[in-house]
Amino acid sequence: MKALNLITLLLVILGGMNWLLVGAFQFDLVASLFGGQDAALARIVYVLVGLSAVYQLIPFFRAMSIGEVPAESARRH
Template sequence: MNRTALDRVALVLVIIGAINWLLIGLLDYNLVYEVSTLLGMGTLLSRIIYSIVGLSGLYTISLLFREAEPARE
């Protein structure tokens, strides 16, 4: 199956979200919030990032239901 640029971006964002949750679960460290705070945006930027990652997660659900292309010989 050929992946579009949007597919790849969405997958990367979902992976970043998963890594952030791993850090929260194992180390009680929220990387997204820390980066947002360093940039001076705090909660607002965190909410924007979480929203984008969440939308990416919803989009990647569509990858499960796409038809696979026939194998090339």
């Protein structure tokens, strides 16, 4: 479970960095690396980033409901 959490968190961070590039420079790194926004591989990356964001809602709401420190210690046990 920890590995999945780290992978999804990394994908969310990378997605956020991509949006920063889009907003600041009108440069879509994912599209440029994987053959354009409509390319199959780019669409897969977009879907994985989106699913990762949905998955990261679980620890977010857990932290909001029981507090950040207890949420972190509960995950370790």
